[in-house]
Amino acid sequence: MPISCITSGSILHTGCSGSMFNNTMSIDQKGSRDALTIRFHEHIRDIPRQDWDRLSLGTETPLLEWEWLRCMEESGSISPEEGWIPHHIGVYDNDRLVGAAPLYVKTHSMGEFVFDFAFADVAHQLGASYYPKLVGMSPATPSSAFAFLTEDGPHEAEIQAVMAASILEMAEETGMGGVAFNFADPKWMNGAGKAALEQYDFVGWTHQLYHWRNRGFTSFDDYLACFTKNQRRNIRRERESMDRQGISIVIRTGDDITPELLDYMYDFYAAHNARFGPWAAKFLNRQFFRMLADGFRDRIALVCAYSREQCATGEHSLHGQRPIAMAFLLVKNHTMWGRYWGADEDIRDLHFNCCYYKPIEWAIENGYELFDPGMGSSHKVRRGFEAVSGYSLHHFMDERMQYILHNNIDRINSMESAHVEQLNAARPVQDNPYRGVAG
Numbered sequence: 506m507p508i509s510c511i512t513s514g515s516i517l518h519t520g521c522s523g524s525m526f527n528n529t530m531s532i533d534q535k536g537s538r539d540a541l542t543i544r545f546h547e548h549i550r551d552i553p554r555q556d557w558d559r560l561s562l563g564t565e566t567p568l569l570e571w572e573w574l575r576c577m578e579e580s581g582s583i584s585p586e587e588g589w590i591p592h593h594i595g596v597y598d599n600d601r602l603v604g605a606a607p608l609y610v611k612t613h614s615m616g617e618f619v620f621d622f623a624f625a626d627v628a629h630q631l632g633a634s635y636y637p638k639l640v641g642m643s644p645a646t647p648s649s650a651f652a653f654l655t656e657d658g659p660h661e662a663e664i665q666a667v668m669a670a671s672i673l674e675m676a677e678e679t680g681m682g683g684v685a686f687n688f689a690d691p692k693w694m695n696g697a698g699k700a701a702l703e704q705y706d707f708v709g710w711t712h713q714l715y716h717w718r719n720r721g722f723t724s725f726d727d728y729l730a731c732f733t734k735n736q737r738r739n740i741r742r743e744r745e746s747m748d749r750q751g752i753s754i755v756i757r758t759g760d761d762i763t764p765e766l767l768d769y770m771y772d773f774y775a776a777h778n779a780r781f782g783p784w785a786a787k788f789l790n791r792q793f794f795r796m797l798a799d800g801f802r803d804r805i806a807l808v809c810a811y812s813r814e815q816c817a818t819g820e821h822s823l824h825g826q827r828p829i830a831m832a833f834l835l836v837k838n839h840t841m842w843g844r845y846w847g848a849d850e851d852i853r854d855l856h857f858n859c860c861y862y863k864p865i866e867w868a869i870e871n872g873y874e875l876f877d878p879g880m881g882s883s884h885k886v887r888r889g890f891e892a893v894s895g896y897s898l899h900h901f902m903d904e905r906m907q908y909i910l911h912n913n914i915d916r917i918n919s920m921e922s923a924h925v926e927q928l929n930a931a932r933p934v935q936d937n938p939y940r941g942v943a944g
Contacts, residue, residue: 542597543671549574552595556602560654567804567837568643568650574607580793583644588612594672596664604655604664611640616788618647618880619687619712619897633903634682642687645788647880648842649895651686652693665701673705676902683901694896707898708910711918713925714895715885717865717876725866736933743854744862751813754863762802767794770807773831773847808832808859832859841868843878861888883928892928
């Protein structure tokens with residue numbers, strides 16, 4: 506399909522306005538539209554919320570919704586100054602948005618959680634460009650969400666292909682080192698996007714993640730029955746330690762999520778990251794959390810822990826008190842995502858209860874089917890989480906880099922899959938199908 510490009514301005518010039526790149530292309534189908542228009546937008550607000558969310562609200566994730574992306578951008582958390590230059594694609598049929606995806610020009614790999622530094626080193630050795638690169642993802646969020654958002658219908662496959670082709674051509678025309686779609690939605694990869702991704706030679710890279718699945722549990726005790734005897738005892742002891750220490754944990758939703766609570770959540774998030782110095786994953790500012798209170802509370806649940814002294818004043822008075830620890834959850838349909846956490850001090854077992862046990866108990870009580878707790882921490886498997894495979898998709902503009910990727914990715918993915926099996930073999934659950942399989 507021929508694509509004609511008109512490019513204006515520099516992709517790295519953060520002060521430019523208007524669309525930096527426009528395409529018009531035809532889809533040769535009988536009875537089809539005459540042409541689609543492709544625009545790349547420098548701000549999510551340049552696309553009306555109702556248009557973007559007409560495509561995103563039907564997905565299973567809140568991470569691609571307009572308000573979440575707007576809060577990231579307009580808070581300054583995700584901005585050119587932080588090395589994220591928004592460059593969102595919009596596909597228009599007579600000014601009707603029929604395809605979209607969040608894209609960012611990146612001058613580094615921080616905040617992506619896809620650790621591609623080895624590939625950047627190889628590119629440097631070859632004298633090939635690696636940065637800037639174009640990244641599609643929900644920023645600073647290692648959860649499987651990214652997809653081309655398109656309308657269902659007879660032309661969906663063509664729109665998906667147009668998006669892939671336009672993104673690659675724009676990347677080539679503007680001197681990008683490559684294109685990456687991080688934490689891609691597997692349903693999209695293997696469904697609506699499959700043909701386009703294969704046609705335009707996007708290569709899949711496997712990454713280990715964690716999930717908890719509700720197997721029809723009726724209570725937390727019912728869930729505990731899945732574990733070996735020793736681990737049931739360990740988890741009960743960790744849960745009971747909250748009572749012994751006089752700590753009460755509640756989950757706030759809806760109107761109970763006040764601006765003050767989100768301010769506290771930022772304090773915990775920032776303080777927790779400060780403990781890790783240069784290895785911290787602090788990418789969000791206070792304004793981001795404050796903005797969520799206005800238009801995104803229905804997608805949030807806050808886990809709040811209170812001390813013995815606070816609990817002595819009564820449940821009603823807890824609403825106005827500052828918790829001693831908090832965890833931030835996103836919720837949509839039947840899925841929860843654990844994102845941020847922090848505590849005033851190290852209290853034995855508090856992290857496990859705020860980030861794992863209380864959310865799992867709440868998920869069971871409220872019919873949630875899947876809980877994505879975030880990356881890292883192999884101790885998650887001891888609490889019942891299962892290691893799973895996530896994916897990023899890559900296309901390097903330099904032919905040598907693409908050749909190296911193709912010739913090494915199977916071995917890389919095989920090692921990552923083996924790691925997933927090894928983690929699952931260590932899960933202390935009865936009738937573990939992985940036990941004895943992974944070395």
